[in-house]
Amino acid sequence: MKGIDHLVLCVDDLDEAVARYRAMGFTLTPRAIHPFGTMNQLVQFDGSFLEILAVRAPTEVPEHGAHHFSFAAFNRDFLDRGEGFSMLVLDSDDARADQQRYVKAGISRFEPFDFQRKAKLPDGEEVTVGFSLAFAAHEAMGRAGFFVCQQRAPQYFWKRDYQLHPNGALGIGCALMLGEEPKAYADFFQAFTGEEPQRLADDEIAFSLSRGGVRMFSPAAWARHYPAALAPDLAEGPCFAGFVIEVSDLGRTAEALDDGHIAYLRDGGRLIVAPDEAFNTTILFEERR
CATH class of the missing domain: 3.10.180.10 (2,3-Dihydroxybiphenyl 1,2-Dioxygenase, domain 1)
Structure with missing residues (x-):
């Protein structure tokens, strides 16, 4: 059975959003930079997280293709109509198998997407984390994105220090x-x-x-x-x-x-x-x- 991996919360100003979530009593991870024009900071829990996301460099955002779903382009376009909760993400043990299942079910035409980024551990060490994504879509839900995420280096991603929140x-x-x-x-x-x-x-x-x-x-x-x-x-x-x-x-x-x-x-x-x-x-x- 799958579970929620994370929710994507798309904002115009990452600094402002991070300050607001800290004011709510959440602990946030250090800022991370994506290789496709976006950046984020996370509110991490035990096994799931909130991804607070902003567009960093619009010129670096790849466009959608016939068989390519662009995570960055979806959220860039989402922001054109306002901030908010843009995408629901479930966990995955095998993103490629999930993608095949989605294609067979008629809810996807996309190829899996792999990427890496740098992450900073609580002690300050910088490491590389990797992810494989498989996307699904419904033509009547254009303002809601869906995908699964397979973690390639979970030992570096999940850290207890980031999961302790003053608001409980x-x-x-x-x-x-x-x-x-x-x-x-x-x-x-x-x-x-x-x-x-x-x-x-x-x-x-x-x-x-x-x-x-x-x-x-x-x-x-x-x-x-x-x-x-x-x-x-x-x-x-x-x-x-x-x-x-x-x-x-x-x-x-x-x-x-x-x-x-x-x-x-x-x-x-x-x-x-x-x-x-x-x-x-x-x-x-x-x-x-």
Whole structure:
């Protein structure tokens, strides 16, 4: 069973976004430079992470090809219409096998993509990490990207020092999407995740994964589940609306948000950071059960 590997959070100004996430009580990794015109810093957990991404050098961004999905071009174009949660990434033990499966299922026409970059360890040592990616796409979800990521040097990537957060964050609970007719996308998500839906209704679908999960709501279902959270506009089709962060203690999380002067709402057993505080993305903090 696959799990969430990471979420891509696309921003205009990486310095500003990193400062905001630190103010929320997250620890961030040092800055990393991609060889295709983007850069990032990560909020790392045990087995998953948030990738805060910005375009560094637009002239270095490769364009999409007939059988090539350009990660950098997708996020560059995403930013033309605003910041936000742009891509959902699952883990992979074999990106090439996943790509073949996606092609067979009719949700991809792309070749796998391999790349390396430098990373800085907590002690300051610089090492090389590598990744193999396999992309999937749905023509009606042009503002939502999907791929799996196989790590080539995990011993250098995952570091406990980066996974300790003052706000008590433990991991990604769920990726949240919004769409007018969620059930119409169930076959795509089943092919992408390799799992059958745990909930399948006209206004809501849900897929449980080994780490986290994926849920898509209609606007009415979103209002039913998250009445205090602002739903994004669907003028350009289905989109990622936000994500759940599991924490050890909501009181500790609230203290971190207060200390960082981050506005939030209390909604029953969760704290909600609204899109205007989190770069067009809703963040819901919930205690891990």
